[in-house]
Amino acid sequence: MADRKEASIKKIAAIKTMRKLMAGHFYELDRAVKEGYPKIAWCTSVGPAELLRAMGFLVYFPENHGAMLGATRMATETIPAANAIGYSPDICSYLTSDIGAFVQGRTPLSDAYEGIESIPKPDVLVYNTNQCRDVQDWFAWYGHHWSRPVIGVESYRNVGEVTDVHVAGIAGQLKALVPTLESITGEKLDMDRLREAVRLSRECSDLWKAVLETAAAKPAPLTFFDSTIHMAPAVVMRGTQAAIDYYNELLPELNTRVAEGVAAVEGERQRLYWEGMPVWGRLRDLATQFLELGTAVVASTYANSWIFTALDEQEPFESMARAYTELFIVRSDPYKEAYIEEMIDTFSVDGIIFHEAKTCPNNTNCLHGMHLRLHERLGVPSIIIPGDLSDLRCYSDEQARTQIEAFVEQLDGQSRRQAMATPA
Amino acid sequence: MAERWFVGVDIGASVTKAVLLDETGNVRARACRNSGADFLAAAQDCLQRVAAGVDSVPEQLERIVATGYGRGSVQQALSRVTEITCHARGCYESFPQAITIVDIGGQDNKVIAVTAEGDRHNFKMNRKCAAGTGAFLEEIAGRLDTPLAGLSELADRATGHVELGSFCTVFAKTELLRLIAQGTPVPEIAKAAFRSVVKRIVEMDPLAGQVVMTGGVVAHHRIVVDLVSDAIGREVLVPDHAQYTGAYGAALIAREA
Ligand code: SF4
Numbered sequence: 001m002a003d004r005k006e007a008s009i010k011k012i013a014a015i016k017t018m019r020k021l022m023a024g025h026f027y028e029l030d031r032a033v034k035e036g037y038p039k040i041a042w043c044t045s046v047g048p049a050e051l052l053r054a055m056g057f058l059v060y061f062p063e064n065h066g067a068m069l070g071a072t073r074m075a076t077e078t079i080p081a082a083n084a085i086g087y088s089p090d091i092c093s094y095l096t097s098d099i100g101a102f103v104q105g106r107t108p109l110s111d112a113y114e115g116i117e118s119i120p121k122p123d124v125l126v127y128n129t130n131q132c133r134d135v136q137d138w139f140a141w142y143g144h145h146w147s148r149p150v151i152g153v154e155s156y157r158n159v160g161e162v163t164d165v166h167v168a169g170i171a172g173q174l175k176a177l178v179p180t181l182e183s184i185t186g187e188k189l190d191m192d193r194l195r196e197a198v199r200l201s202r203e204c205s206d207l208w209k210a211v212l213e214t215a216a217a218k219p220a221p222l223t224f225f226d227s228t229i230h231m232a233p234a235v236v237m238r239g240t241q242a243a244i245d246y247y248n249e250l251l252p253e254l255n256t257r258v259a260e261g262v263a264a265v266e267g268e269r270q271r272l273y274w275e276g277m278p279v280w281g282r283l284r285d286l287a288t289q290f291l292e293l294g295t296a297v298v299a300s301t302y303a304n305s306w307i308f309t310a311l312d313e314q315e316p317f318e319s320m321a322r323a324y325t326e327l328f329i330v331r332s333d334p335y336k337e338a339y340i341e342e343m344i345d346t347f348s349v350d351g352i353i354f355h356e357a358k359t360c361p362n363n364t365n366c367l368h369g370m371h372l373r374l375h376e377r378l379g380v381p382s383i384i385i386p387g388d389l390s391d392l393r394c395y396s397d398e399q400a401r402t403q404i405e406a407f408v409e410q411l412d413g414q415s416r417r418q419a420m421a422t423p424a
Numbered sequence: 425m426a427e428r429w430f431v432g433v434d435i436g437a438s439v440t441k442a443v444l445l446d447e448t449g450n451v452r453a454r455a456c457r458n459s460g461a462d463f464l465a466a467a468q469d470c471l472q473r474v475a476a477g478v479d480s481v482p483e484q485l486e487r488i489v490a491t492g493y494g495r496g497s498v499q500q501a502l503s504r505v506t507e508i509t510c511h512a513r514g515c516y517e518s519f520p521q522a523i524t525i526v527d528i529g530g531q532d533n534k535v536i537a538v539t540a541e542g543d544r545h546n547f548k549m550n551r552k553c554a555a556g557t558g559a560f561l562e563e564i565a566g567r568l569d570t571p572l573a574g575l576s577e578l579a580d581r582a583t584g585h586v587e588l589g590s591f592c593t594v595f596a597k598t599e600l601l602r603l604i605a606q607g608t609p610v611p612e613i614a615k616a617a618f619r620s621v622v623k624r625i626v627e628m629d630p631l632a633g634q635v636v637m638t639g640g641v642v643a644h645h646r647i648v649v650d651l652v653s654d655a656i657g658r659e660v661l662v663p664d665h666a667q668y669t670g671a672y673g674a675a676l677i678a679r680e681a
Contacts, residue, residue: 410544
């Protein structure tokens, strides 16, 4: 039985710094468009950002813009515009919300940052299909619209062990991007700058990993919902010193919470793992519901996807290739299951929430029975919440609420029985 | 000392139900009415009526557990528990063994697994679409110009094997139009609608072990139970007053709190 409490989300103080940082990021891009310098590269979330930075590009991540469209719920109004011009409502709602917004001449950046009127026009668009094919289609639309080159890396998929063959293949593709990029900047790639960008990116990744790992503490000092916000610098600024500085501020704050036993969720009873995309337009509602249920979502595949432990400045191209291929989304189900098993162990997880995102099968892992296999092997209960990352037409608030509540009731029942079975 | 009453109130998408128990756990009163557009009014009305059943007034009903879609509306409730937990509790009281519960509600269907010890260890809800729920039958009855209550009687008269193939409610209704245009007898269409509901249910879960069915649809349309039983090849149990199982479970939880 769920006892409800008036709950409020505990603020993380570093958020102020993050807001400034993000504003700086978008204003810098906007200025570059207006002044024509530096050149701007669009990049997919795990595209070759290190290479682009090393070559002097400012890097813009449309998936981050997609998340903003989702979180502000502007997506709900812009997706239909993309549907109307012929994009199916069943494909990536980052894509449809983003193209729809462009068609409508809108962006959440204008609401958040005064003076910014549009997303930054690219000089080149660089994808990596390690996320999905949708990113390539997405970039192709803008490339066509602005007559800009669209180049990228075609990733392997369903990879078990990442072998030297994979690494050589992707590294080769990365190197093959260089001449086009050089022709845009008019400058040769400086390998020392690349090594530096890879080093900075790795440092950011290590810090982000440490941030997430603080949630292994009981009670957890941060939740998945916090991490979806605080991951922003790791997403859009990896390869810069600013991102590192940010996590050097955030990490001690969380470590202090751990040392002082400060819980993100007061009276934490259950600890869950979130598998799949966030429901961007419902982050606050979900965070509040879990708070009221005394349940902390302590870890997620999603936030972990910006950990790139393979990056190594000594071998920039090869290590980028390895890092981009070691990514969870690229891997085989046996690998993914072993990975989740490790997370369950590390974070003392009681149950798993699988978010079945209607428009992103790539980040939905319960479609081929993974939840059943994990349950059979580990005995960890799970639920599947049908929904979407940004298209709230695919999400039922009431059903999701009831499912989550019933799941926590089930876990509470199990905890009670365990307590009764354990002699005092 | 005044007797203590325990009440479960289940504010469902279509119908609100209340069950009142005495201290020994016997059901002393039941009430139901359409939930309508005012969940609180529906709940208050049902509470009033079960209270009247034991010569009491709602204000004296201290131990209320609310469940169902509108559970948040009952301020005086001791606690609010999901209908999933309440159905499990109610069914297990009637059938204390390992059971797989199928609850067909107005807006959604649920499959709930309960162990021999009465522990709920798994549950599933149908997807977003209302296919296979009470709402679907209501729409079909409307299309056939038949009161919902008479739909199963109509279906009982069918002798053929007409089926609706579509997954989604909208497509199923389009198929229905085709059947009407082809001059298919109405009883056949009515039975096809029930078959469609059952197909949606067996798609949700393998329905292992002893199956128990609850909910308003089951209470009023036994044909669904027979069709599920045919589909799985085993007998299906139905508790008495199947429509009240959620409210009964909630009342039991109120008594145990
Ligand atoms: S991985 Fe999913 S959310 Fe990300 S771009 Fe591809 S389809 Fe969209």
